[in-house]
Each structure stands twice: as structure tokens, then as C-alpha cells.
Amino acid sequence: xxxxxxxxxxxxxxxxxxxxxxxxxxxxxxxxxxxxxxxxxxxxxxxxxxxxxxxxxxxxxxxxxxxxxxxxxxxxxx
Numbered sequence: 001x002x003x004x005x006x007x008x009x010x011x012x013x014x015x016x017x018x019x020x021x022x023x024x025x026x027x028x029x030x031x032x033x034x035x036x037x038x039x040x041x042x043x044x045x046x047x048x049x050x051x052x053x054x055x056x057x058x059x060x061x062x063x064x065x066x067x068x069x070x071x072x073x074x075x076x077x078x
Contacts, residue, residue, distance in 0.1 A: 036073035
């Protein structure tokens with residue numbers, strides 16, 4: 001094998017090793033940053049209309065879903 005073939009082989013193996021390393025790091029800990037403790041990172045919490053109602057859910061704040069934006073994080077989840 002010539003020097004060019006060996007160089008290309010070494011480069012290919014390095015790229016492959018780098019890809020395997022990145023994949024293993026991503027599987028161990030995905031890009032998880034800090035999350036809001038009030039909504040657990042969802043950005044939504046139970047709406048006031050569902051907390052103090054007799055099974056009647058829906059108001060302007062939650063648009064009838066029973067979930068409103070978290071006031072602690074502003075709905076971002078962070």
C-alpha cells in the first residue's frame with residue numbers, strides 16, 4: 001500500500017472513531033439543561049379553572065385545555 005492509501009485509511013478510521021465517540025456521549029446525556037421545577041420542563045401547569053372547579057374545565061387563560069403557561073418560567077420550561 002502506498003502512503004496516500006494509508007493516509008486515507010487513517011483519516012477514515014479517525015472520522016469513524018469520532019462519530020462513535022459523539023454518539024456514545026449523546027446517548028449518555030442528551031442535551032439536557034436546567035428545567036423549571038414548577039412545570040418539570042413542560043412549560044405548562046394546571047390552570048386555575050381546573051383546580052377550583054367542579055370538573056368544569058375551560059377559561060380564556062387555558063383556552064379550554066385545563067393547562068396554562070407556567071408563571072415561573074413563562075412557558076419556556078427552563
